[in-house]
Amino acid sequence: MSGIEIVQSVDLDGKRRALVLNEDRVGHYPEFREFFVRRFALERNGLSRPGYVRAPSGMTYALVFVGRSGEPFPDGLEIHALVDALEPLNEADVDTDLWAFMRWMIEGVGGPWRVEDLDATGELYQLPFLRPRA
């Protein structure tokens, strides 16, 4: 279980959007773009609204899809944490939430892309919150 849940309705009152991750080329491997098109009905929704997900910390994140002339949509993706307007981010929560998002994304992309390989890559590069496998 990744702990990521798509949410449809978000109360933005008193919140600000804090950019936590930016991807300029979400279609570098086209199956990643296709995953987001599928999960957020982007062929129908286009740029009309962000996607929203709730992460294990309980924080909600807005996915802002970016279009670029001449490229399939979406070309880019910004992930914004929705935080209390005047409060700083809890960076540790953001870090583990984003990792949960990666696992959810890789699981959804599927095919040769496996969560086990993502975990092994995170372990190889010693992400501080991952323990090496026995």
Next chain:
Amino acid sequence: MKAEQGPSQELPARFVHEQWPYRPRFKRVNGWRMHYIDEGTGDPVVLLHGNPAWGFLYRAFVEPLVAAGRRVIVPDMVGFGLSEKPVREQAHTLDGHIANLTGLLRQLDVQNATMVCHDWGGPTGLGFALSNRERVRALVIMSTWAWPLPPAEFHTRIFPWRMMHAPLVGPYLLGRHNALAGRGMYLSVVDRKKFRNTAQSVYESVLPDPGSRLLTWTWPRWIPLDHTARAMQRFEWLERELKKSNFPALLVWGREDEVFDYKTFATRFKELLPHAEGPELVTGRHFLQEDSGAEIAAKINGFLDRLDGKQR
């Protein structure tokens, strides 16, 4: 229009380190601020780094080459080291980086140059050499490639290579966590303890913020994995032109290099450049300059002395 300015603008103009006592110099190329050092006098030797390094990789080369009567130019690629660091992936293309190097070396009016090419310093440095032949005298080639497919079996694997720079994973792992300049380089040297004690923090510190590390996951995305790849035609051109060229060349490779293993890659260069000297094998993984810098510098001096008809 130029991409917006990133956190690199806050870097000190002068990098002070006991292992890098050289005067920083800057030129504006293609709208970007490009850092380089320029030491000594004589025929120039241009030392070119790749991902995620910068000129510091060549710190053991500068003094012996200068002492042998050579001019040593060490540029930092735009996006690395003390050069400006664009914060949009679309700012980086292989042709753009070749043009950046060309802009710098033409401003310096480099003539009779020896191009020392490593990693992405290979496709960019060879790209310069093959499009500015009248300015180039010789090539030194280390742990790189210059043909379309496949770069190495390693680059086709999902774990760890393709996963590391996959959409969103790249900005997370190599951006937020600086995985390539830290752990990645550490894994790609032989003497890891020495590297950790003397160099790792230097490579990490010039990429201080996630936005400043963008090129660390952008370059891997420019390695062609199939015929639809963006750089396919440029690599086909590199291979074709290199095969037609007759530059004197020296191949130097790390015995322990697992990414660009010498049996595959040095052999392929030897097929393209049958007149090349080497491959001279030294202790080293991909970042062989870290393990055998002084030894490689001596080999370059010896190679250039032989071209000059000198004996040492």
